[in-house]
Amino acid sequence: MSRNLILNNSVGIGLRAEHYRDAISNPTAVEWFEVHSENYFGQGGAPHHYLHKVRENHPVSFHGVGLSLGSTDPLNISHLSRLKELVEIYQPTLISEHLSWSSVGGVYLHDLLPLPMTEESQNHLIDRIVQVQEFLGQQILVENASTYLEFSHSQIPEWEFICEISKRSGCMILCDVNNVYVNSRNHGFSAIEFIEAIQPDLVGEIHLSGHTVNKLSDGEIRIDTHDQRVCEEVWELYKFAIQRFNQAPTLIEWDKNLPDFSILLDEANIARNFLRESNRELA
Amino acid sequence: MNLRDLQLSFSQEILFGQDSGVQPLIHAGEFDSVRRLQIYRNNIRSTLTESLQAIFSVTEAMVGSDYFNFLARQYVIDHPPEEGNIHQFGNQFPQYVQTVEGLENFAYLADIALIDWACHTAYHASSAPSVGVDYLAQFAPDEYENLLLHQHPSVTILSSSFPVFDIWNFALKLSEETQAPDINAAGQYVLIVCNDLTVEVINLERELFHLLEMSKQNCLLGSMLAYIIDSNSAYNLETGLHKLFSTGAISNVSIGTDDCSSTN
Numbered sequence: 001m002s003r004n005l006i007l008n009n010s011v012g013i014g015l016r017a018e019h020y021r022d023a024i025s026n027p028t029a030v031e032w033f034e035v036h037s038e039n040y041f042g043q044g045g046a047p048h049h050y051l052h053k054v055r056e057n058h059p060v061s062f063h064g065v066g067l068s069l070g071s072t073d074p075l076n077i078s079h080l081s082r083l084k085e086l087v088e089i090y091q092p093t094l095i096s097e098h099l100s101w102s103s104v105g106g107v108y109l110h111d112l113l114p115l116p117m118t119e120e121s122q123n124h125l126i127d128r129i130v131q132v133q134e135f136l137g138q139q140i141l142v143e144n145a146s147t148y149l150e151f152s153h154s155q156i157p158e159w160e161f162i163c164e165i166s167k168r169s170g171c172m173i174l175c176d177v178n179n180v181y182v183n184s185r186n187h188g189f190s191a192i193e194f195i196e197a198i199q200p201d202l203v204g205e206i207h208l209s210g211h212t213v214n215k216l217s218d219g220e221i222r223i224d225t226h227d228q229r230v231c232e233e234v235w236e237l238y239k240f241a242i243q244r245f246n247q248a249p250t251l252i253e254w255d256k257n258l259p260d261f262s263i264l265l266d267e268a269n270i271a272r273n274f275l276r277e278s279n280r281e282l283a
Numbered sequence: 284m285n286l287r288d289l290q291l292s293f294s295q296e297i298l299f300g301q302d303s304g305v306q307p308l309i310h311a312g313e314f315d316s317v318r319r320l321q322i323y324r325n326n327i328r329s330t331l332t333e334s335l336q337a338i339f340s341v342t343e344a345m346v347g348s349d350y351f352n353f354l355a356r357q358y359v360i361d362h363p364p365e366e367g368n369i370h371q372f373g374n375q376f377p378q379y380v381q382t383v384e385g386l387e388n389f390a391y392l393a394d395i396a397l398i399d400w401a402c403h404t405a406y407h408a409s410s411a412p413s414v415g416v417d418y419l420a421q422f423a424p425d426e427y428e429n430l431l432l433h434q435h436p437s438v439t440i441l442s443s444s445f446p447v448f449d450i451w452n453f454a455l456k457l458s459e460e461t462q463a464p465d466i467n468a469a470g471q472y473v474l475i476v477c478n479d480l481t482v483e484v485i486n487l488e489r490e491l492f493h494l495l496e497m498s499k500q501n502c503l504l505g506s507m508l509a510y511i512i513d514s515n516s517a518y519n520l521e522t523g524l525h526k527l528f529s530t531g532a533i534s535n536v537s538i539g540t541d542d543c544s545s546t547n
Contacts, residue, residue, distance in 0.1 A: 066367030104290040149319035162526025
């Protein structure tokens, strides 16, 4: 296992504080870990102690939730500076953020909020991603977010919006297959067509997680809760996505109602089996 | 509406429930825009409340989940987060608790919230080794009065007019007392420090509280000990220093010059 490479066909796990000891006690169980970079914005203590330990044996990926890429506020340079310090310390193989916004007028709402799919948003995101990459001196990946509403003045399909941003900013796409499925059900499009529309060489990572179906009297809406196993329909879509995206590295995410670490290993094994199957089909 | 105005309106609508013109821009589909916005409002409330619950767990244990949720909701409106790092959210919660109408009879709650916050900051503070009292042996006796005690980066000290250490332990069920502490009992001094990745809340003697307070102002050991003896001539300095170093609150000792600005 390389300390620095996150390879295609590999499966990583999102590391949360509750699983620090599990992660270091069995270093061969997982190929790589992804952490929320903001959880390490403090100067020391247990988070850094354990991340250093994990880093001794594993490549890591930094996944940000607080940079607010799509915000019309000036880019938060102090946030970005701390991220850069952490990048210098831990040398993550991948750095990712979300195609969303979470702050405006200096107020942070700490949610991945939707953007209208317009040229204005697209150009704004491209400018911001270029700034971030120049600041960090490194390419980043951007993730498609789950959304629960669409703006009526959106003009560009989400898949075109993402691809154009990737091509023009030079960033890679982190394709969250669960989010593709959630949005396809919430907004009524074909998840397969979404995946087919994404240029394979733009995708550098795949995310998988569980979501919740909120059943209402007049319909249902799917919420990206990261609190349960990946559902059957998302596994089916994943099988299609790994064929299309050249078995890009896959991450199992679980953020709420955290289960025993063995459940995460089990989810990772399911993904690995699908990757093996996909490779056999290609052979 | 341009992107800037849309984001400002969206934020007003979500945070304060103000009809700010964003609803007509939302494609309703199966559900109306109000319900779609409510999903975001619920997600944000739940994320921010859970973050406060994780930090202020003892405060929550004292007031109960329902009332804590009410406090959290009001706090979000009065002090919305100003950082992309959610771990900074809640830094004004103890002061906020002090001003809440209806909590006048629970004035100690703000001090409990301060301890909760200090535990949170200690958990994330820079790591550093602590030194024991034997570290002093490397200095000659005539150098003692010129020694500076450097505090561990995780240290917070608190002086409360309430028996806040007993209340904290009672709330955490750490003490065997089944009787709630008498809140009219004498006030207590508390030290919060992170030792070997574990955050500890320690009951401090008044003299050691003053010593730590003075050491933060770069007072020399000689001045600090003189102040303590002036205020309590019966105090055993040697035992006190042993106790202080055993808490892990001192990370280094060096020879310095007196920058002491006050005598407390």
